[in-house]
Amino acid sequence: MNIETLIAGLAVEDETDRSNAAEDLGYSGSAKSILPLMERLAVEPSRKVRETIFAALERIDLPEVRIQMAALLDSDDAFLRNQAVGVLQRQGAESVLVLLARMNDADPDVRKFVLDAAAGISSTAVDPIFEAALRDADVNVLIAALEHLGEQRKSRFKCAVEEIFLKATEPMLVCAAFAALLQIGDVASWHCIRQRYPTAASVPDWELGWWIRALGELATLGELAMFQELLQLHDKNVARDTIIDALERFQVRHGRVQISDQFWTLLREQLEENLAPEIKLQLLRVVGGFAEPPAIGKFLVALLAQNDRTLKLGAIEGIKRLERPDLLASLRERSHLEPDSEIAEALGQGEEKP
Amino acid sequence: MTKVLIVDDSSLTREFHKHILKAAGFACDTAADGMEGLEKATAEKFQVILTDVNMQGMDGYEFTKRLRQNPDYDEVPIVIISTEAKELDKQKGFSAGANLYLVKPTDASRIVESLKLLLGTR
């Protein structure tokens, strides 16, 4: 179809016709479409057609589109700004040049939008953007950079993040650095964390979640007792699911660790608490990851006889995690007698089928 | 328990605000963009809404406007919390129907105090 006709179609009365014209311009891939589409955006009353225009621009995938999108980052219209961020994100590494240029913008909001776009671009090409952001004077730009580089596991920035973590005072900034260290940190990072927070008691409430995850991710074998301390705190706001997740991670890093009788008692007591079913299930699965004094195996097998579905499934998962051949065999035996199909499959009946 | 819906595309921010508000005794649910926020707020009633502005899909202004079209949310306090600090942005927030506009990063106690004030509790 004729480009000029399509461009004229952007201004007709019928919303559907305008939408179709925009879509066809997108499929044309023609650079001539870009400016008319941008001009129409400025005056188009229909939200739907505006969305179609952005989809068309994204389909065109030329440098000129990215220049136009980058220019929209300082628009007063939130819809235009956010759509532009989306297009730049999805066009990937090709967008980096224009994004990097906008990191020089005096407006910190614009610089933050650059980070939002970079968040979805998984390529080392975006690293210069993060480098610039980590030196930024604006705390929101810094927070966005930390969040996104952590999610993308960019470990080359580890030292910079550690430095920020040690010096930051703004709570959200500390959390952002903390969260990033959980993704890219190592033994040295754990030292930094212990330097700032020697004990669980020294951690501000809102950072406790990250502290607990850091325990799982980075703590040494000898620090297992810190989990016990946490459970003993009995603070309802100390999220049990976070502790259980951290314990699991700790197990996977250190292998089957031996736990004391008191710790085992503490863990069993968690089941008495008012925990959501999926958390109880997870807890039972995780206890199967410890070095097994006979108590754990016996306890889990006893739960199989209970009527509570969650406890049964949890016990099955825990027993599987114990990896004891004799217990696994007994699970499979039970599966033939189990009326509940999901439990039967968990017991091993389903798994034996090809 | 007072239920708050936290709408923000940053998982870090959602978690941060969730921790703060849970510690202050609120029950929290979260959404990552305006449409998800609208769906959750439509499916069940929240007593207070905390929303970001800049999100993919539906932004915070649009979310606020549409939520106000729901008669169930006539009186529910909506707080916008955004990185943008310009006067124009704040005006947009109030025009959309927000009761309060906070700028990130906001002090934890300030957020909690604001919510409690808006809810008429202390």
Added chain:
Amino acid sequence: MMTLALKDFATIRDEVYRQLGLYFEDSKVYFIQKRLEKRMETLGVESFADYAFLLRFGDKSGKEMQALANLVTTNETYMFREFEQLQAFADHCLPMILKPREAANDRKLRIWSAGCSSGEEPYTLAIILKEVMHDFRMWDIKIKATDIDQVRLEMARRAVYDERSVKEIPPEYFDRHVTRLPAGYFGIKPETAKLVELEHLNLSDRMAMRAMRQFDFIFCRNVLIYFDDASRKAVVDHFYNALKPGGFIFLGHSESIGRISTAFKLLRVGQHLVYRKDLI
């Protein structure tokens, strides 16, 4: 040992919602986790955290997300599937369309079952319409049922099903619309089946999609999740254009329009959320 952290599962859940508009219901979580574990074993991925990372940053083609979609959804189709949603349609949405039409003496109703497969959905809709519309004979009703798969369309044309497909039909409706056939099969009665017009259509064919216009309802349940981001956007874009103002679109009950489009209005109808095109 694998690391299957609750928090990381939540991240995966969010990512699937973000990319496919599919929400994992709480009741299905255990089932999905088990399927996920098996998938991870196949890929050599040791943790939910790593799998989430893969979905977010290591899946440019969207292939893994599609594999996941196939893993966690059941492809079975049967009549009156997602009963409560159909009830919401019949009890609330249908009257919203019918009443003003009746008042304006414009008794025309058009429904599109997009991705109708072997026909269970459109025939279900036909039964519902015949049962709930008291003056049904006075109406010009057409249910357009389209699919890309010619084999399934042929099955739909025959309108013959096995016990599994018909077992959810409400007993009081059964004999009025279904004939018992030999060898344990069931046929939809012609009087009911004739409301349905079957057609081959590829939802990604934009020209063919543009020919679909003036619908009051579009049903596209458990179909969009199998499309990639850009295609899904384009399909929904066309659905919007295909609807009359005030028209409804029904996705699967655990699907969301999410970030595909914000042009639809969200309505609560009973326990369900539905999307509606604005009345001008």
